[in-house]
Amino acid sequence: MIQFENVSKVYPEGTRALSNINLTIKDGEFICIIGLSGAGKSTLLRTVNKMHDISSGSLFVNGTDVSQCKGKSLRELRRGIGMIFQSFNLVSRISVYKNVLSGRAGFHSFWGVLFSHYSKEEKILALKNLELMGILDKAYQRADKLSGGQQQRVALARALTQDPKIILADEPTASLDPLTSKQVMDDFLKINKTFGITIIANMHHVDLSKKYATRILGIKDGQIAFDGRPEELTDEALMKIYGRSLTDNELLEK
Amino acid sequence: MINYKDPNYDRFVAPKNERISSYKSRKSEIKLLKREKVKTFKENKRKLLNIKKEKIEEGMSFKEAHYYIAPSFLNLKNRHKNKLKEIKRLNKENRMIIFPFRLFYKPVIFNDNYLLKRQGMPILIGTLLLIIFIISFYFCDPNNVVFNFDEIGSIFGQLFGPQGATSSFKSWGDWWGYMGNTAIPLIWETFVMMFVATTIGAIISIPFMILCASNIIKNHAITNTMKVILNIIRTFPTVVLAIIGVAFFGISQLAGIFAMIIFTAGIMIKIMFEFIETVNMNPYEASISTGASKPKAFLIAIVPQIIPQFLSNFLYTFEINIRASVVLGLVGAGGIGTEISNAVGMFQYNKIGAILIPLFILVFILQVISNEVKKRTM
Known part of the structure; x- marks a missing residue:
């Protein structure tokens, strides 16, 4: 469970990214966050694992006060939260398998990582997750030899190998073509359904969000402009979030 | 108005x-x-x-x-x-x-708008460089500039073989013998010395290159201090380092090794920290998000990106060191340099020829290895 209470975020250079966010996210939800660029979607997502610190208010993740987390407790918090990025953020020179296994780094000492002293169970877990994502045959290839969709699946497998309760996805489909976007979203849904992992994703595609999410959040100017089920996302609500209604050509499929 | x-x-x-x-x-x-x-x-x-x-x-x-x-x-x-x-x-x-009229701006008037077009900078820089070149050439003491092709020809003639007035060799056999018995062992000694020095220098440079990289160390007081120290170290010429080494360790190979360790570390830190500052930081961020500490994230996300560069720079520095080690011999810090300076002093150019051939082969082999390493790791 994630609880935002009066959360605000002001960047050092003075931009007010979030103001007075009150939000409760239950376990197992599939949440898509929509809104204009610069509305604060990314900031909201990154406050959950303290990639960005909050300025005021309080934020609890599974009962842990995030703003109190430092050093070891922060790393333990992050260990339980997977993160997916728009540009996949894989280490391009090493193999897919090593990339996936690096998700376990938080559970080992520095020397354990240096000599890659991972246990047998962890190695099996990594391969299992690659199999789940359907890219087991690519395990020993270099990560940069894969296509965009495959790389995003490797990133998903890496996040899964952390054995997380929550997965944050920062625009996971923004650099993928429409078809691959759908496949990746299917994978998210599979993870959400089979493991009950909470998924919070920033999205640019309204229709993809509507199709996959169990709940949609609309962010405008750092505040929540819409919070409800996908069916409730009417044209008026979109108007509120984006400041205008979407035209047909802005949808992925009509 | x-x-x-x-x-x-x-x-x-x-x-x-x-x-x-x-x-x-x-x-x-x-x-x-x-x-x-x-x-x-x-x-x-x-x-x-x-x-x-x-x-x-x-x-x-x-x-x-x-x-x-x-x-x-x-x-x-x-x-x-x-x-x-x-x-x-x-x-x-x-x-x-x-x-x-401004030096670097040309006024352009378009529809009553007054625009300043920047121009003339390359011409100015080019002119300045030309002037500096001419001045430097003038101060090179042109009285001493004598194009004595005969002399060059005679030196080249003496390089390879036993001939020459000051030669200590009686026959080609002597010359080859000198190459085999004196030159090659000395070059081997230099090679071993430089390998030890370059390896130690490269290992020492690792923590310092990280401390210099401003994208890894966010405390700029540290990175800037390290950069200043690095620049101070790098201003020491190799000869001065060798003299300091001789003062510390006496006339021995250790002095030369000491000098080359410092020299290597200076080059490696400089090249590598500049490279580290350009690596892709996204995987590092991703690794941090999985709960890895900063050193672990560095290991996972940055090290694979910099290893090929590190290896190729190691070989490059090694090659530079072998050539620079000639200087070490001048102050008695071991290696091939002493033999070369003695030979030059006695005008025995054919000894230098006998040293040059194996040295050339060595540098060539290093070059081939370096190219292979680059090809395989990139």
Whole structure:
């Protein structure tokens, strides 16, 4: 469970990214966050694992006060939260398998990582997750030899190998073509359904969000402009979030 | 007042005294404008600080009050900065009335708009370089410049083989014997010395290159201090390092090794920290997000990116060191240098020839290995 209470975020250079966010996210939800660029979607997502610190208010993740987390407790918090990025953020020179296994780094000492002293169970877990994502045959290839969709699946497998309760996805489909976007979203849904992992994703595609999410959040100017089920996302609500209604050509499929 | 909108008139047509009076009146106008802007900025700043004070009195904590006014304050500051920039531009344009021709700007008039086209910089730099070159050439003491092709020819003639007036060899067999018995063992000694020195230097350089990289170490006091120290170390010429080494360890190979360790570390740190600053930081961020500590994230995300560069720079530095080690012999710090300086002193160029051939082969082999490593790791 994630609880935002009066959360605000002001960047050092003075931009007010979030103001007075009150939000409760239950376990197992599939949440898509929509809104204009610069509305604060990314900031909201990154406050959950303290990639960005909050300025005021309080934020609890599974009962842990995030703003109190430092050093070891922060790393333990992050260990339980997977993160997916728009540009996949894989280490391009090493193999897919090593990339996936690096998700376990938080559970080992520095020397354990240096000599890659991972246990047998962890190695099996990594391969299992690659199999789940359907890219087991690519395990020993270099990560940069894969296509965009495959790389995003490797990133998903890496996040899964952390054995997380929550997965944050920062625009996971923004650099993928429409078809691959759908496949990746299917994978998210599979993870959400089979493991009950909470998924919070920033999205640019309204229709993809509507199709996959169990709940949609609309962010405008750092505040929540819409919070409800996908069916409730009417044209008026979109108007509120984006400041205008979407035209047909802005949808992925009509 | 003269119509300022017509740049042609002000800048090129009007008589000088008219232009000067136009410039002066315009200048005082701009000054007033600036004073006004500064005044309003100060007023607004005071207002904001008062709001902050009120908020603190109302019970807000200092930090909260600070964040409360921070956005508007920064906005204000930015706007003020832009206004000052605008005033600077006005002043510059105003100066054009008196000095219509600027060195790097060519006026372009388009639809009554006065544009300044930047140009002439490359020409100026080129001219400066040419002047510096000519001056340096002049100070090279041209009296000593003698193109003595005969001498060069005779030296080349003496390099390979037992011939020559000062030669200590009686036959080709002697010459080859010298190469096999003296030159190659000395080069081997140099090779081993330099390998030890380069390896130790490269290993020592690892922590320092990280401390210099400003994308890894966020504390810029540390990175800047390290960079200053690095530059100080790098200014020492190899000979000076070798002399310091000799002072420390006496006339021995250790002195040479010491000098080359410092030399290697200087080069490696410099090249590698600059490379580390350009690596892709996204995987590092991803690794941090999985709960890895910063050293672990560095290991996972940055090290694979820099290993090929590290290896190829290691080999490159090794090659530089072998050639630079000739200098070490001059101060008695071991290696091939002593033999070379003795041979030159006695005009026995054929000894140098006997040393050059195996040295050339060694450097060539290193080059081939270096290319292979680059090809395989990139």
